[in-house]
Amino acid sequence: MTSFLGTPVMVREQVFGNLYLTDKQGAAQFDADDEAVLRTLAAAAGVAIDNARLYEDARRRQRWLAASNELTRSLLSGTDPAAVLESFTSTVREMAGADLVTLAIPVGDGSELVIEAASGTYAE
Structure with missing residues (x-):
């Protein structure tokens, strides 16, 4: 140089x-x-x-x-809430560019979560 x-x-x-x-x-x-x-x-x-x-x-x-x-x-x-949540998690996954999105809500005293909807790799 x-x-x-x-x-x-x-x-x-x-x-x-x-x-x-x-x-x-x-x-x-x-x-x-x-x-x-x-x-x-x-x-x-x-x-x-x-x-x-x-x-x-x-x-x-x-x-x-x-x-x-x-x-x-x-x-x-x-619309069936389960279908809405499935569609929503799919949309969020696409927008975020994520491999997996889960939607979890607290149950009982809030110390545990239940997955209501998931989209992406290993969602099942």
């Missing part, structure tokens, strides 16, 4: 990663203009990463709200 230029990619005042340039073509070293361009690129990358995170958070909240609404609607519609 004969020349090197680097700058951090910042996302909400935290370092997300770094951008590096090495071995400048046509010159021995990087100059102030190269540094300004790299910093601008890093700032744009940080904004893009933050926007992507915000968008995904908003989509996730929207999916959870829709699942919650569907659960409420299903329970109030008179």
Whole structure:
């Protein structure tokens, strides 16, 4: 490596990663203009990463709200509660990206739980 230029990619005042340039073509070293361009690129990358995170958070909240609404609607519609809970655990498993989701409720004095519904690997 004969020349090197680097700058951090910042996302909400935290370092997300770094951008590096090495071995400048046509010159021995990087100059102030190269540094300004790299910093601008890093700032744009940080904004893009933050926007992507915000968008995904908003989509996730929207999916959870829709699942919650569907659960409420299903329970109030008179659908068999066991079927509603099975559907709900399946939805939660998909949204969470989990291998297994169980829905357990306390019984008696609350020291024991009973699994009412499960979805995923080894759910049986």
